Structure formats: structure tokens, C-alpha cells
Amino acid sequence: MADKETAVKVQDLSKTFRIPIEASSGIKQKLVNVLKGRKGYREFTPLNHISFEVKKGEFFGIVGRNGSGKSTLLKTIAGIYAPNSGLVQVNGTLVPFIELGVGFNPELSGRENVFLNGALLGFSHDETETMYDDIVDFAELGDFMEERLKNYSSGMQVRLAFSIAIRARADILLLDEVLAVGDAAFQQKCYDYFMSLKGEKQTVILVTHDMSAVRQYCDKAIMIEKGQIVKSGDVEEIAQAYQKLFSNNQQQSEDHAADSWGEGGVKILPSKVNITKETIRITTEFEVTADTLPPPIYGIALYNSAGTNLLEANTRKEKIKTKSLKRGEEVSLTWEFSNILSNGSYNISVACCDQSATRYYEWLNHAAKFSVTKNTQTSGLTDPTITVNLAEGGRVKTEKVNTNDKLRDNYVKL
């Protein structure tokens, strides 16, 4: 028996699926297979001898690439799949969120769906009744509750489902990352919800690819690869290991990720990013392909992995005069700014347009990609050197906290 501190204990868990080779799943196929001495299926083992333990009050992360088995693990913990061998021990009630709005029926009204979904999340009719007004208010759907769900926009459906989901109270919550879909405002709501769960010391198991979420919320994590735990324990180590795994994979597909538009006349050449602990220097190069080119504006924009535009710079804004150019001439620009970025991956877009910024010769998205790896941990978008004034015990002293102390030089050439 697990001790009282344990919320979920997984011991030597394995799960094997039989995937039928033939598309049909009927008696005839079964007979044919028996007669031909075939198994008629192939075995696939998404979970291979997995053991870990989640303590009460822990925010536990499970990370891994697509197809690594993390969703199967989540479903097995939730009891949706039965394990082939090993043990899953759950102390207390458990509510899984594999998907929002489970059981939503498009033919029913919003109101009825609230009760249906609520029942599936373990609420009694009375409990749902008392929460009903709050749910409707939070989803901002007051006027629509008697309409059928099929007349809702998908955004409205998600809002309604999410409003019900966050009411769920159980000893253990299983959250799949699919929760964090939707527009930016909605994602923010999700993250606020995660934060409140953390504040309440709720036991949560979160499955995700999003390393910033892992860093921000999780106390402990495991990384799964091909059905096995390859790393467990410290969140920061796991986040870094995962990003390494991912960036190795990405390098090859980088060139294909670039997409550009524009009317032509200028070709954007490969860009370079040079990162030191103090500065980030981006070198962009252009080649003129039109016969003559009036003085253009060159620009860059920086985005984080969530697609948020972090900065924009261009020659007009910086009041730099550019020259008129002829076919075949090349232009090189370097852009330098202080490295205040926090851990994560970033990409830049490069553009060249005419002086009125109405005609774009070329705009190249994902012109270069780089990642910042600092040893400091922050959930902020930026991680600048901060001067903190600490007043304690009546005496004032100034401490300079250099967050970049142990910053490794990171040079990425793309």
C-alpha cells in the first residue's frame, strides 16, 4: 500500500495495443485470419515498464514528443485503458480532461449540455444547478443558453466547455495540453486556471509539449520517449533535455519552415544570429533582382515560440538613409540589441519594402531561428539584468543581482 502522501503511483506499467492489419473488423476477417494462420493484427507497445509516483499537492508534468506514449499513459491513469501489466494506484477521486466538452451533443441546448457534461465530470444535478449561473457568466453566453449547441460558434462551445471544466473538483486532475487551444485570450485564461490550481496545492498531472508551461507550473516532471521514461525529476533539466531533443530534429526542417511573400525585386539571403550574454546580433543580407531599385526600407521582427511579436526594427525607424540599387548588388545589415530574452526559442522575420511601406519586395517569415538558454528560471517573456534595491532592518543597501552570471555563450548559425 502506498503511503498517505502518494496521490498516484504507477508501477511497472505496460500497455500493448493490437492494431488490426485489415481495415474490417468482422467475423469474416477473423475466420480468414484463423484459416490462413495469421494473427490479423500487429502489436504496438506505447507504454513499456513505466514507474513513477506523484505526491499529493504536486504539479506533475509529463513531457514527450508526439507518439511517445504520453497520452496513452494519461488515459491509462484515468482508467480509460486497462493496463496489460503493472499497476496504477490512485488515492482519491480523479477527473481527466482529455478533451473539453466530453459528451457535448449538438442537438441539445447549451443548458442541457452543461448538465450532461457536468454529469460526466462527476457532478450531481443539484451541484450543477448551483454552479449554473457562474458557468454561464464565466462563458459570457447568457443569451444563448437555450439555443442548440449546433448553432454555437466553435469559440462559444470551447468557452462553455472550459467554464464547466474549471469547476471540476477532485483530488487529482489530469490535464491534457489540448486544453490550451484557442485564441490568445483563451490561452491566458487556461494559464490563469493552471496558476490558481498551483496556488491551491491541487494535485495535477499535466501532459504537454510546452516547456514554458512546464517550467512555470510543474514541481516535478518526467520525459517519455518511445514508451519509456528517459528522464525524471527536476523540471529545468527535463525542459532543457526536451528542447535539445526537439532542436536536433528541427534543424533539418528549418529551410522548409520559411515562407515568404512579396512582389519580388529583392531576394532575402540567409540570415545569421549571433548571441552573446550581453547582446544579440542579427545579420541580414539582401540581393537586388530588379533592374533598378529605389531606396528601400529594410526591417526585421522578432517572435517567440508562441508567435508574439517582441520587437520590430527597420531602417526608417532608425533614421538610416538607404541608397538606390541596381541588379545584382548586395546589401548587408547588422542589427544589435541587448540580450534581455528569457529561455526559449525565437524566430525572426526579415522584410524589404519601398519608402511608403505599401509595396513589399519580399517578406520572409522564419528567416532564422535561434534559442536562448540561460541558467536562470523565469516565466516572464524577458530576463534582463535587474538591479534590486533591498531595504531590510532599517539599513538600506544596494545589491546588484546579475541574472546572467553563468550565461553560456550560445552561438547559433542558421
Place this chain on the structure above:
Amino acid sequence: MRELVITDFKLRYQGSVLGYAWSILKPLFLFAIMYVVFGVLVKLGSVEHYSVYLLFGIVLWTFFSEATSQGMNSIIARGDVIRKINFPKYIIVLSTTISALVNLSLNLLIVGVFMLFSGVQFHFSALLIIVYIAELYVFALGIAFLLSALNVRYRDTGHIWEIIMQAAFYATPIIYPMSVVLQKSDFAAKLLMLNPVAQAIQDARYALVTHQSVTPSQLSNDPLYIIAPFLIVAAVLVVGSLYFKKHSKYFAEQI
């Protein structure tokens, strides 16, 4: 989790306005057709209050057929939920069959109206039909458990059951009175009455409509023969629920 049963109810009722009415209209139309063909054009023996006799039989049969076939499909139809959340799967089958039971009670109101017009006397012994309806329900539930679990693994189940039900409709004394069979062969009549559906319908008619309805106790004095249909019902329920229980763990991955 009782909430789920209630909610599943609502789903049925609020699906569409007509759907609700159709559940009464369908047996009524079947009755009208059968009555014209077998009550007016081709006389199949004579039973007093044939219209009520026929309608009551059709209503009970419709209930049985609905409970089994919808029960059979219920697990597959709710596949999306089963894959996302863990809860006792039998609730799905239970709620579907209970909805069929609600339909039956509505249809019984129509039968009551017919009884008034045909001048069928109401006795308190008519309340015995509750016992036979319960028997029929348990039988349907056992079959629904078995078929719904089978249907997850072999989709042929649905087609096979459809054929069985078509044959069983004629093998059950619904449109024809049992006396017609008795004239031909005593053995055939006894065999037909082993079917719990036939026995339940005949016994229920005996209690509610007319004592001319032939029941197992009129065919034989052997107590084993008389309780045989009940034993079959019990056996089907046990086998069905055990099979369901054994396989329900794997529904999520097999659907």
C-alpha cells in the same frame, strides 16, 4: 452517475419534437397494417378483442426489439465519451434500455385507450402484466449487454441480430393467435412458447386482454416447462452481463 441515465433520457426526448411522437406512431402504423392484412383480409383464427390483442402484442414486441437493438448500438454510439472518460459502461446500456421502457409506458396508454373503445373489461389481475413486462425487460437487458459487447468487436452483430429479429417476429405469436399453431402441431406450439418473449406476451395478454390467449400453463402441466422461459431469461442475463463485464475494460481501445 444516475444523472447520466436521466440526461440520456432528455437526449432522446429533446432530439426532435417528432421523434417523440414517432415512438408512438410507429407501433400504431405497424398495428394498422397488420390489422388490415391479418384481421380483415386474411382471417387467422379468431380471438376476442383482436384489435387490442394485436396492438398489445405489437407494443410489447416493439419494446423488446427497440431495447435490444438500441442497447446493442449504445456502446458504439457513445464511443467518443468512452474514449475520453472512465465511468461504468453498463450505465450506457442501462439508460438506453430504460428509455425503451419509457416509450413502452407511453404506448401502453394507447393500448388503454383502445381497451376503452373495444369494451375490454379491466380486472385487477391485469396488474400481473407488470411482472411480464419486468421479465421482458430483464431478457432484453441481458441480450443488450451481450450484443453491445459483441458489437464492439464484431460489427456483423448488428446485421445478424436484424435478421434474427425478423424471423423471431413471425416465430412469436404476435399477429396470429396461438390456437392456429395448436391446430397444426402441439409440439410446435410448445416449442414456440419456450421463447421468453412469446411466453411473456401471451401471459400478459391473458392477464390484460382475453383469457383466450394461450399460455404455457395451458399447454403442459410440467412445472419445469412452465418456468423454463424464466430460466432462459436468468441465464441470458448472467451470461450477457458477465461477458459485458469481462470486455468492457477494453471498449475504449477497441471502438
